[in-house]
Every structure is written in structure tokens, then in C-alpha cells.
Amino acid sequence: MDALVRGLSLGNEAPSFAMWRWQEPRIESARAALARMFGCDPEEMAVVRNASEALETCLLGLPLKAGDQVLATDQDYPRMLTALRQRQRREGVELVTFPIPTPPRDARQLVDAYAERITPRTRVLLVSHVINLTGLVMPVKEIVALGRRHGCEVIVDGAHAFAQLPFTRDELGCDYYGTSLHKWLFAPIGTGFLSVRREKIAGLWPLMAAPAEMDADIRKFEEIGTHPAAPHNAIVEAVAFTEALGVPRKAARLRYLRERWMSRLAALPRVRFLTSRDPALSCGLGSFALDGIAVEELGRRLLEKHRVFVTPIVRDDFQCVRVTPSVYTTLAEVDAFCDGVERIARA
Numbered sequence: 001m002d003a004l005v006r007g008l009s010l011g012n013e014a015p016s017f018a019m020w021r022w023q024e025p026r027i028e029s030a031r032a033a034l035a036r037m038f039g040c041d042p043e044e045m046a047v048v049r050n051a052s053e054a055l056e057t058c059l060l061g062l063p064l065k066a067g068d069q070v071l072a073t074d075q076d077y078p079r080m081l082t083a084l085r086q087r088q089r090r091e092g093v094e095l096v097t098f099p100i101p102t103p104p105r106d107a108r109q110l111v112d113a114y115a116e117r118i119t120p121r122t123r124v125l126l127v128s129h130v131i132n133l134t135g136l137v138m139p140v141k142e143i144v145a146l147g148r149r150h151g152c153e154v155i156v157d158g159a160h161a162f163a164q165l166p167f168t169r170d171e172l173g174c175d176y177y178g179t180s181l182h183k184w185l186f187a188p189i190g191t192g193f194l195s196v197r198r199e200k201i202a203g204l205w206p207l208m209a210a211p212a213e214m215d216a217d218i219r220k221f222e223e224i225g226t227h228p229a230a231p232h233n234a235i236v237e238a239v240a241f242t243e244a245l246g247v248p249r250k251a252a253r254l255r256y257l258r259e260r261w262m263s264r265l266a267a268l269p270r271v272r273f274l275t276s277r278d279p280a281l282s283c284g285l286g287s288f289a290l291d292g293i294a295v296e297e298l299g300r301r302l303l304e305k306h307r308v309f310v311t312p313i314v315r316d317d318f319q320c321v322r323v324t325p326s327v328y329t330t331l332a333e334v335d336a337f338c339d340g341v342e343r344i345a346r347a
């Protein structure tokens with residue numbers, strides 16, 4: 001926040017010299033820091049404004065023709081599905097969505113759900129690294145490998161994964177990865193990245209036009225006109241903070257907090273979990289339902305009576321409350337949440 005505020009003041013008060021000569025070139029420091037953390041070359045890292053910008057660049061910018069199919073689950077983020085539906089209306093590219101078990105038995109079930117639906121017309125798979133509705137961690141590595149075997153591009157939505165879970169680009173093997181940085185990296189709102197493997201850059205159109213000389217330059221995805229440099233420069237501070245914590249330690253703490261409330265609520269007869277407790281399929285986010293009480297009502301009582309804010313998720317296929325502690329959440333706070341659910345369950 002301090003870096004953001006300082007940068008905003010400078011950019012808006014000083015002559016444009018400051019923005020163009022001092023501030024904007026520092027995007028290269030953010031690029032280098034993010035590339036180091038993600039495990040790619042800086043020339044494969046575009047600094048953008050959020051996951052939506054990163055992923056819509058891929059979803060709208062890959063050259064596809066009428067009749068080509070894109071596969072996505074019906075739990076992928078609504079904005080991404082909206083982008084694909086617009087492409088469907090505009091160009092006749094077909095979006096095929098399918099349900100996934102909630103919670104799944106194992107990773108295999110999720111990979112099979114994609115594999116069963118691949119046809120000779122499938123060109124692109126969209127996969128969320130972490131499903132925002134329940135916190136399910138998807139087997140991205142296996143889905144990327146599946147896509148590669150079938151000659152499909154695989155776009156990974158990492159909005160909830162980057163800086164929550166430890167991984168590198170090469171562990172996943174992916175070519176396209178987009179994320180926001182205001183969630184788990186704690187960078188300012190209005191920051192994200194799009195990483196595109198070097199040999200794929202020229203084949204992906206940017207959302208905003210760039211000159212032909214930039215065709216193979218990752219910076220073509222940053223051609224957005226005048227914008228504040230302060231948010232992207234503050235990313236450097238957020239990376240330093242996260243590296244000091246260490247993402248593996250952060251993930252271990254988040255799993256510990258999730259297990260603390262889940263193991264306690266598991267003793268309540270009416271509780272059902274919609275997130276697997278298998279550490280391979282989950283990290284900090286968890287979701288549950290309390291049979292006999294609507295999730296909106298559960299959320300309302302937790303907030304009004306117990307001062308705990310959770311996210312009620314209401315869909316046709318399932319309802320749950322998503323619980324999202326972070327590294328600053330204390331054990332006393334997690335226990336207070338459990339006390340609240342227990343009281344509601346017994347009422």
C-alpha cells in the first residue's frame with residue numbers, strides 16, 4: 001500500500017517526465033520478480049491488470065474458426081465462460097462445458113472428465129488451477145499433458161493459485177497461465193500477469209493492438225495506453241514479502257488452518273464438505289453445507305451473530321459456504337468461526 005500510494009502521488013503530481021522516465025521502466029523489475037517466482041524467462045512474462053485481462057487475451061486471441069471447440073468445466077469463472085460465449089456468437093467457435101464431481105473422489109476423475117469430451121474438433125482446454133467456488137485444486141499438470149497429446153492449447157486460470165500454492169511453470173508444463181496478483185500475492189488491486197511460452201507468443205493476438213514489430217515480444221500484451229505505473233511497480237514489494245514468508249510455508253499454514261476448522265466441523269452430524277480434504281486436491285479454501293439450513297441464511301447468521309464473513313455459493317447443482325482464511329487469520333478466529341457454526345447447527 002505504501003509503495004502504491006507513493007507511486008500514485010508521484011505519477012499524478014510530477015510532470016510526465018517522471019511517469020515515462022522513472023516509473024514506467026520499473027515494470028521490468030516487476031516482470032523479473034514475477035518470472036523468478038513463476039519459473040519462466042522474463043521475456044515470457046507480461047504484467048497486466050488482472051486475471052480477466054490475462055485470460056481473455058488467450059480466450060479471444062487464439063486464432064480459431066467456426067466449428068472449432070473449446071472445452072471448459074461449468075465451474076470455470078463466469079467471466080471466462082462469458083468471453084467464450086461472446087466468441088461463439090461472434091465467430092461460431094463452440095463452447096462445450098461439462099460438470100465436475102463436487103467433491104471429486106480423486107484427480108483421475110477430473111482428468112477423465114476432460115478426456116471423455118475431447119473430439120477431433122477440440123482446439124482449446126480451459127482449466128482453473130483452483131476452482132473459486134469450492135477451492136478444489138485441479139490436476140493441471142495432467143490436463144496440460146492430456147491437451148498436448150491431443151494437439152490442444154491449454155489455458156490455465158491461476159487467479160486463486162499463484163502465491164497460494166507452491167509450483168513452477170515447468171512443473172505444470174503449461175504454455176499459457178494467467179492470474180490476478182491482488183488475491184494471494186497481496187499486490188494492489190489492478191495487478192496480474194499473463195505468462196506465454198516463448199514459441200507461442202507470436203501466435204497469440206493481444207487484446208489491444210500492437211505494431212507488427214512486436215509480434216514476438218511479450219510486451220505486446222501490455223499495450224494498454226496511459227495507465228498508473230504505481231500498481232505494477234508495487235508488485236515488486238509484494239513479491240519480496242511473499243518470498244520472505246515462502247510459498248511452501250504459506251501453503252502449509254493455509255492447509256493447517258483449513259484442516260483445523262474442517263476436522264472440528266466434521267464432528268457435526270449435518271455438515272457436508274464440498275471440498276476434498278486430500279491435500280493434493282485442496283489448499284487454503286474449503287467449503288461446506290449444513291443440511292437443513294440455506295447457505296444464504298447460514299452466511300447471514302455467521303456475519304450478524306458471530307461477525308464472521310464467509311461466501312455463500314448458490315447454484316442449481318450445489319450450494320455451499322466458502323471459507324477463506326489467510327495467513328493473517330489467527331487460530332482464535334478460526335475457532336470462533338467453528339463456535340459459531342456449532343451454535344447454529346445446534347439451534
Ligand SMILES: Cc1ncc(COP(=O)(O)O)c(C=O)c1O
Binds near residue numbers: 051132
Ligand atoms: C478462478 C477465477 N478466475 C478469474 C477471476 C477473475 O479475476 P479478476 O476479477 O481479478 O480479473 C477470478 C476472480 O475471483 C477467479 O476466482
